[in-house]
Amino acid sequence: MKKATKVFVIVFIVILFTGFGFYFYQLYEVAKGISLKEASVANVRFEGFNPLIGDFYPDSVEFTFRIKVYNPSGYGVDLDKITYTVYVEEIFLGKGFVENLYIAPKTETSLDFKLKTESSDILSLIGDLLVRGDNVVDYRVNGYVILPIKFFGVVRVFSVEIPYNYEGFYVLPVKPPWGRPETKLVSGWWESTTIHLCSTVKATVVVKGSISGKMEIQVKKDIPLWPDKVVYSKSFYVNIPVGDQKIFTIYFHPSEASSWKLRGYYIVVKLNNQEIWSQESDYPPRLKVLQ
Structure with a gap:
């Protein structure tokens, strides 16, 4: 009788710890993966x-x-x-x-x-x-x-x-009373305004505060008699207080040379999906690409 009781206790303990271990394994699988x-x-x-x-x-x-x-x-x-x-x-x-x-x-x-x-x-x-x-x-x-x-x-x-x-x-779902930020808060330029195809050129954009939100630097094709096309884009999160400024750089590798159907390329800056600055339409400051 004592032997049977002992066997029962051992079996019960094994089942208990097996169940406990299985449940902890489930929790381990959940805990190591659950996330916000x-x-x-x-x-x-x-x-x-x-x-x-x-x-x-x-x-x-x-x-x-x-x-x-x-x-x-x-x-x-x-x-x-x-x-x-x-x-x-x-x-x-x-x-x-x-x-x-x-x-x-x-x-x-x-x-x-x-x-x-x-x-x-x-x-x-x-x-x-x-x-x-x-x-x-x-x-x-x-x-x-x-x-x-x-x-x-x-x-x-x-x-x-x-x-x-x-x-x-x-x-915020409210349009500021003064509209978009002043374009004088943004400036930009190409390191060189004339390059050869297959070269890489650096562009610099300087932004002065107060500006905050999602800023996007784009490079667009300047296409005659047709809507211009975005060929490069890079986004930054900015929070620049009044009196401060921040410098951003991008590197652009044009895939097409300037011609009768493509004048060249220019830089555009957008803030919270609104365009706040773009390069003047002359060459320079816009980028011309030679064969």
Whole structure:
């Protein structure tokens, strides 16, 4: 009888630890792959705000943030919570958490959360940006994905915290009162304005503040009697305060020489998808390519 009891206890312990080990293996597979693929601003809503009559300072603003959780493993997982702390232009906006989440296997799950503020710091910041002709705000979101470790999926043993940190910018759905940034804030030139085909030439662009957002440097073909064509593009994220400047360089390798159907090439600068500067139409300063 004692022998049978001993065998039963041993079998029970083996089954117990096998089950425990299998469950921990599942959690290991999930934990090593689960991640936040994105934490971004999905929408911004203002109250008490009317730029058409010169009122650029809202009474309140509500940010909607979207986080995307990716679970590449073959196992579904229950999350305790996802915490978040948000800063706008390095000013604290708010914090909170989303709890009791299930992330299905091999899926990307989107979750939205809202933060509304009447903080004078945030409202003054937005108003000041718009008054000086800027409608781009920087943000930073950080926090933890908290994964519970449970014995046989029932009894909580401890938790694993997976940190995340995302930074980005958002173009406010408001047109600044002074339109786009002044073109005198941007200048650019080719290192040489005449080169031979198959050569590489450097272009330099200097941008002065205050400018922030997504800046794109393009090279376009100057085509007679036909829309010009973008043949090179490189994007940068910029946040240049008043009084500062930043220098950008690109290297361009033309694939076609100048001719009757192609005058040459020129530099264009765009900010938040709006063209803010392009080279004068003369040669030079535009680039001519010889055979």
